[in-house]
Structures are given as C-alpha cells and as structure tokens.
Amino acid sequence: MTSQVTFYLSRLIGTKCYGPDGTVIGVIKDLIIENHLASVSEIGPVRPRVIAIQLKRKAQIQYLNAQYLEIEKNEGKYKIVFKKIEPTPQDIIHHSLFLIDNVQDKQIVDINGRKLVRVNDIRLVSIPSGIFAVAVDVGIEGLLRRLGIAKQIKTLLKLVNGNIPAKFFLWDDIATVDFGHSGIKLSKTFTKLETLHPSDVADIIEEFGKHTGSSVFAALDDEQAADVLEELEPHAQVHIIESLSVEKAADVLEKMPADEVADLLEELEEEKAEQLLMEMDSESSDEVRELLEYPGHSVGSIMSTDCLTFKENSKVSEVLTFLREQQPEANTIYALFILDEAEKFVSTVTLRDIVVAHPDSTMEEIMKKNPITVYDDDDVDMLGDIVSRYNLLALPVINKNKQLEGMVVIDDIVEDLLNKGKTK
Helix, strand or coil: CCCCEEEHHHHHCCCCEECCCCEEEEEEEEECCHHHHHCCCCCCCCCCCCEEEEEEEEEEEEEEHHHHEEEEECCCCEEECCCCCCCCHHHHHHHEEEHHHHCCCCCEECCCCEEECCCCCEEEEEECCEEEEEEEEEHHHHHHHHHHHHHHHHHHHCCCCCCCCEEEEHHHHCCEEEEECCCCCCCCCHHHHHHHHHHHHHHHHHHHHHHHHHHHHCCHHHHHHHHHHHCCCCHHHHHHHHHCCCCHHHHHHHHCCCCHHHHHHHCCHHHHHHHHHCCCHHHHHHHHHHHCCCCCCEEHHHHHHHCCCCCCCCCCCHHHHHHHCCCCHHHHCEEEEEEEECCCCEECCCCHHHHHHCCEEEEEHHHCCCCEEEEEEHHHHHHHHHHHHCCCCCEEECCCCCCCCHHHHHHHHHHHHHHHHHCC
C-alpha cells in the first residue's frame, strides 16, 4: 500500500468495499466530511477530513468510521478495505457534510470569474493521518470523468495535440456552496464576496435559487447589503426584502438612498411597506414618505434627497475639507448646491469648479450665474431633453418657493428611460 493516494470522488462511488476478512461489506454511496468551521482555524489551509463512509448493501445503509479505511491503487484500479468495522454515531453524521448530496453538482462562486460554476467532481487525498478533501473540479474533465469517458477523450485529443483544460478550486478558495443543507457552510463562506463589486454580487445572488440567494444576502453586512440591493432587479429586491426579518430589512433600507427605497416599497404590499417604514428611523422614513407622495410621472418621484448644500459665503478650502472628511458617494458630488441665508436655492457648483478655484474663493464667486432647475411637480419626460441639451450630470429640483427638494442624477434619468423602453 502506498502512503499517499490521490483520487476523485467519482472514481469511488459505486465501488465495492471489503471488510477485515476480505468479504464484500457494501458499495460506497457517499463520503461524509467534517463540518470543519467548528474545528478548523482560519489560519492555514482548509482540508476537511472524511469522517465516515456511507455504504449500501442490499436495502441497508450504514455509516462506517473512515479512520479504519485504507485505499490502495494499482494500475488505475482501487481496492478499498476497512481494517475495522466501526459505525459512526448518527449525531455526528447529522452535523456533517455529504459530498454527493451537499457538494457535487452544487453551485459555487468563482470569485475571479465573478460567476457561478458547478462542481463536477471532488479531489481527495488519502495519507496515513486520514482522507481529506482538497479541491473541487469545475472543468469539463470532471464531467467527462463521471461519464467514464475522460481517458478516451484525452487519448483522441493527443492525436491532434489537443487537451482538456483543467479547472480546480482549492477548498480554501470556495466562496459559497448551495448545499441545500440548512445551517451548514463551507470554507470562508460569503466573506470573499466582499471583494466583488455590488453589481457582481447582485448577479450572483440572482443566479442562485431563491433560498440560497437569500442566505447569501443575509450574510452581508448592512452597508454591503444596501449596495447590493440597489443593483438587484425589482422582483429580486422584493423577494429579498420579504425573506428578511422586518428589523434586518429596515436596517438595510436605512443605508440606501431614499429614492431607491421609495421605488422598492412601491413594489411591496401596502401593509409590508408600512411595517418597514415604522421600523426605520424617523429621519429616513420621513424622507421616503415624502417621496412616496409624489405621482409616478413627476420629477419628484425619481429625485434623490441626498444632496450636498453650502452657503454662498463658504470658502473653497472649507468645502474641500468637508468632502475629504465625509467621503460622500460619487453621485452625490455630481453637483453641489448653494443656498442663501433663508435656505432657498441659489445656484450650483460642480466638482471641477471647486478643484480649479483658489482655496480662498467663496461659493458665490464660482457658482453658476444662470443655473438650470426643474420643479418637483414637473413631468419626468422632460428631463431627458434638458440633461442632453445642457450636458448635465445632475439637475437641482426645487419647489414653487424656490426651496431645494433634491436632485435628479443622470443615472436615474437613464434608468427611467430604459424602463419606459422596456414597457413599450
């Protein structure tokens, strides 16, 4: 017997197992690995141990301790022998992972490719200290191996100098697996999703089934969850919000722009929307309620209330210091708005105006002399022509008393136009 044997799960499934006396004791149906999150440190490689083998003999299923299993490989064939027959307790089996049932054919996140891929096979290694899962095969070779034709295909490809590209993920690099096994997570589950752009995470969540997509979303912190929720399609947003507790959903919504929240709540049942508004902090919910009062065709219905305002006598240096300290979102600095002492709208200043101006200049000195504005009750259809004609990224929205109500950014205008195009 060799001290180390590397093999694939597909090659063992359906293989006969022998007992200490050399008689057949069953056929392998699955390999069970430890729930290593409870026992393995995040430091060092993750290599979950196989703790039990599921065997079937006639109609009987049994789980034997993998500690006494020996795997011999000779000329490409495996011989599997139990040196001792010892059943594995059911409570251990219940809290472990089945490689066939819970991992193979399930979806994992390819962090580098920003997409979901399917596990076609699992690579394991048998060494004196035990049997360990080391990688998953997501390439075409793994699928061909399971069909029993990988060797034949490789032989044919060699004749034309071709090959089957291999694609493996080490167990450490698995971001998340759709186990369909409640409460059990694999490797550094979900944490690596934090490295992806929110739109990529949103795409991944939408590709998952509803149950797993909701589990992935629930594992995000409130800040990232809010960014991802904004990127989801409306139907997916509704499902996610309905899958969360009212408390968790409200926490996430408080991190989102009020206009985005208003759009989402309009898709929910009135009772559910009211529950969420009641749970949100008063400042956030009041902003959303104001937006919900606007008719759907009005500018106010798509404007954002997240605006940066300054007084006419504010100096450029003061504004720059504020921006560095607060680090606002990109779309909130498309334009900065100037108010007079009576809190009425005066004009706009662009970020370029700020950057090129002398630090001691005031907002009054550099602001636009004839700013373009729209009223909150204007028809939304007029916005496209205005931003196109004046090449604007953001447009101030005022009321009849010349008070600033918010702004419409180019992103929302384009989105509104696209949505109208979809419904035509």
